[in-house]
Amino acid sequence: MSKYGCCSQGFVFPREKARTLSEFFEQKKIGFVDMLTEEYADQHKELRWALTPSIIQHVGRKSSKGDDFGAAAKYQMTVAEKLWNFAFERNNAVDLRSEHLAAIEVRRRS
Numbered sequence: 001m002s003k004y005g006c007c008s009q010g011f012v013f014p015r016e017k018a019r020t021l022s023e024f025f026e027q028k029k030i031g032f033v034d035m036l037t038e039e040y041a042d043q044h045k046e047l048r049w050a051l052t053p054s055i056i057q058h059v060g061r062k063s064s065k066g067d068d069f070g071a072a073a074k075y076q077m078t079v080a081e082k083l084w085n086f087a088f089e090r091n092n093a094v095d096l097r098s099e100h101l102a103a104i105e106v107r108r109r110s
Helices: 015-028 033-043 093-109
Strands: none
């Protein structure tokens, strides 16, 4: 994933990384979150994994991969507006809720 991955719709990382990453973002001052996260991971030799089944659906209007909005844009939509994760739509909300509640209970017991 770290050498050949592309175009994530979102990132998932352990809670303990949130503070470290936010401090890195503040230090950098400017940049797209996905690209800054990749930069941080490269500098710290962090592993990246592609999660499957997909757990994130893109719902944004902006993308760090460029923006082709305008009269010539396909369907008059931005790049980000055209992104849609069809695999995410296969998730069953009831099953996911049960899995999440079970994971919370396991964590609560430990």
